[in-house]
Amino acid sequence: MRQALDIFSYGLTQLFGNFGTALRLTGLIWLLASLAVYALGYAMVGLPIGAMSVLPDAEGEMPALSATFTTVSIAINLLAGAWVTLLWSRFCLGADIPRGLLPSFKGMPVGGHLLTLILVLASVGAAAFVLSFLGSFALPYMPLLVGFFVYPLVGLYVLIWLFLRLGAAIPASAAGQIMSLRQAWSGSRGAALWLLAILAVILLVVLTAPSVLLAGLLIPGNVYSVISSWLILLIGTGWLVAIFRRIPPVTK
Secondary structure, X not given: OHHHHHHHHHHHHHHHOOHHHHHHHHHHHHHHHHHHHHHHHHHHHOOOOOHHHOXXXXXXXXXXXXXXXXXXXXXXXXXXXXXXXXXXXXXXXXXXXXXXXXXXXXXXXXXXXXXXXXXHHHHHHHHHHHHHHHHHHHHHHOOHHHHHHHHHHHHHHHHHHHHHHHOOHHHHHHOOOOOOHHHHHHHOOOOHHHHHHHHHHHHHHHHHHHHHHOOOOHHHHHHHHHHHHXXXXXXXXXXXXXXXXXXXXXXX
């Protein structure tokens, strides 16, 4: 339990104890990426919204360019997320960090980091697909409360736990090291991550709950979404760095 609390608090203290540095290194990157997505949303589907907010019209039809918008916006968020996690991981690990509001990639393992991030997210995405597939069959047989509240919450918990088990490879790649997903998985065994995943779900619910209240307010909702997603990204990266530091080096 103590280890889980240490990892959880590390993600928070690294961010809020170095908030100015976090803003300088990653704030403008995330803001520009979010603005690019909202501008694309306005141009393609008629509203400055994110990809996950695209809804069918009154006749049940999706906007004509919704698929293209979703694909491009996911690509923008992925590249921005890779840039942010690379910089913040290296800062947490004490590596050299570039200056400026839009730090360059020069001298950093960009390709390996992006590939590792894609592999981790693809693994978690595959698990999410399986959970969704199973849920679609089981939903008609579940009580209403279980089907619409308990099952999604349990699914979220499993996905976060899986991300934490595999995610140590992300800061490893940011440090220029090679860590396979199998090594990350085997090196992060233990009860600590089960408890950490519970704490992560609670924090995620707390940070995203206001978005539901602001759903009918376009501009305030978008502003809060940018801020909350940035906080979640940096805190989560801090957790992965703490997990990575606890994995012993692989002996050859």
